[in-house]
Amino acid sequence: NAGVTQTPKFQVLKTGQSMTLQCAQDMNHEYMSWYRQDPGMGLRLIHYSVGAGITDQGEVPNGYNVSRSTTEDFPLRLLSAAPSQTSVYFCASSAGGAGNTEAFFGQGTRLTVV
Amino acid sequence: GDSVTQMEGPVTLSEEAFLTINCTYTATGYPSLFWYVQYPGEGLQLLLKATKADDKGSNKGFEATYRKETTSFHLEKGSVQVSDSAVYFCALRSGGSNYKLTFGKGTLLTVNP
Numbered sequence: 001n002a003g004v005t006q007t008p009k010f011q012v013l014k015t016g017q018s019m020t021l022q023c024a025q026d027m028n029h030e031y032m033s034w035y036r037q038d039p040g041m042g043l044r045l046i047h048y049s050v051g052a053g054i055t056d057q058g059e060v061p062n063g064y065n066v067s068r069s070t071t072e073d074f075p076l077r078l079l080s081a082a083p084s085q086t087s088v089y090f091c092a093s094s095a096g097g098a099g100n101t102e103a104f105f106g107q108g109t110r111l112t113v114v
Numbered sequence: 115g116d117s118v119t120q121m122e123g124p125v126t127l128s129e130e131a132f133l134t135i136n137c138t139y140t141a142t143g144y145p146s147l148f149w150y151v152q153y154p155g156e157g158l159q160l161l162l163k164a165t166k167a168d169d170k171g172s173n174k175g176f177e178a179t180y181r182k183e184t185t186s187f188h189l190e191k192g193s194v195q196v197s198d199s200a201v202y203f204c205a206l207r208s209g210g211s212n213y214k215l216t217f218g219k220g221t222l223l224t225v226n227p
Contacts, residue, residue, distance in 0.1 A: 004157075033215070035217075038218060041219060042203065042217040042218055042219040042220050043215075043217040044217075044219075045214060048214065058214070075156055080227075090158065092215070100146040100163060102163070103158075104159050104217055105150075105157035105158040105159065107156060107157045108156075109121045
């Protein structure tokens with residue numbers, strides 16, 4: 001039972017490089033989200049999607065793009081990496097319908113921008 | 115907007131000690147409340163939840179009661195184990211905002227043998 005799968009687990013980028021963090025879920029969940037986790041800051045929402053073809057910005061969207069062409073996949077793109085984007089990134093998914101539904105998280109991607 | 119304030123750590127306890135991690139919230143409407151746990155090197159996983167006032171969520175010996183009058187959802191465990199060492203996050207989803215989880219900053223718990 002795979003759940004939410006994120007790749008890669010670790011990545012080092014140089015300033016200005018671009019890359020895509022992959023996220024896939026096999027639970028047929030409508031809702032998917034990207035968070036970043038920084039020391040002392042908790043988890044902050046970057047972008048989210050309520051279904052295929054629908055995305056919206058979260059709390060800290062600058063420097064990131066997303067798309068949702070299928071229910072299963074929700075990639076996060078860094079267009080031009082900056083040291084401030086050094087963080088641990090988590091993808092999450094949840095079923096729709098009610099505010100009490102559980103969110104399932106991937107194992108995270110640890111990104112370092114030098 | 116929605117916000118969650120939880121006790122800042124780190125918290126260090128001896129095995130079998132009593133644990134309380136305080137969590138208070140601000141939200142519009144009637145939120146659902148959650149505690150998530152993050153073990154070292156892993157993603158977050160749901161520990162327990164409560165969806166309406168006076169509900170008690172419980173799992174693995176942990177409990178939290180949804181207190182609307184004090185806007186609180188404190189996490190408790192009567193006797194902690196070394197294996198409970200982790201980061202604990204309080205979170206909420208406000209009514210009608212199904213896709214947005216708002217998190218507290220997390221509390222690192224270390225339990226020593």
